[in-house]
Amino acid sequence: QVQLVQSGAEVKKPGSSVKVSCKVSGGIFSDYAVSWVRQAPGQGLEFVGGIIPRSGTTSHAEKFQDRVIISDDESTNTVYMDLGSLRFDDTAVYYCARTTSFGGWSPLVAWGQGTLVTVSS
Amino acid sequence: DIQMTQSPSSLSASVGDRVTITCRASQSISTYLNWYQQKPGKAPNLLIYVASTLQSGVPSRFSGSGSGTDFTLTISSLQPEDFATYYCQQSYSSPLTFGQGTKLEIK
Numbered sequence: 209q210v211q212l213v214q215s216g217a218e219v220k221k222p223g224s225s226v227k228v229s230c231k232v233s234g235g236i237f238s239d240y241a242v243s244w245v246r247q248a249p250g251q252g253l254e255f256v257g258g259i260i261p262r263s264g265t266t267s268h269a270e271k272f273q274d275r276v277i278i279s280d281d282e283s284t285n286t287v288y289m290d291l292g293s294l295r296f297d298d299t300a301v302y303y304c305a306r307t308t309s310f311g312g313w314s315p316l317v318a319w320g321q322g323t324l325v326t327v328s329s
Numbered sequence: 330d331i332q333m334t335q336s337p338s339s340l341s342a343s344v345g346d347r348v349t350i351t352c353r354a355s356q357s358i359s360t361y362l363n364w365y366q367q368k369p370g371k372a373p374n375l376l377i378y379v380a381s382t383l384q385s386g387v388p389s390r391f392s393g394s395g396s397g398t399d400f401t402l403t404i405s406s407l408q409p410e411d412f413a414t415y416y417c418q419q420s421y422s423s424p425l426t427f428g429q430g431t432k433l434e435i436k
Contacts, residue, residue, distance in 0.1 A: 245427075252427060253365075313423055314425055
């Protein structure tokens, strides 16, 4: 049974950056992509980016291309999302999610519990 | 990026009703279409993948169909626990994209 456990809530100022972690347990860490999906208050789901640990291949939604870095640490089975130049509208719950499709990005079968990132002055 | 459009955005129905939600892609995505259910304060939950395959543990009253650009999610007989928001998502090409969601409410 794959489990994803995320780091805790963050409050950040505009212009700063935030780094959220997602620790994966169960299964083979390297083989399956982990993606980050966010949800602003009362809004829908939005793909931010993801990584396939084995190859280091990353993917980002174009709107985040200049601001997000997705990385992983295979020694601790952890994936990180680093979002910079934070704006008020980056306030959202950020989820990590993992596929069971080898070499692909989805479907997103296992999800973390979510991390609330609040951008406030 | 591939745009995904769901309809309706919201829907009121009663327990026992048959409900259909539609998802349209801005270009052909073959059958690379997944459906998720989300309840308030919870992470999404995968219901159906590659358009019509039921995820393990999902009740058989849920079904999916379609290919190319047009897809449907059908709930054959609504149960109280089915009132939630539903999202489609394409996995044909990166980046992944989601529909805007369909909120299913109790009539």
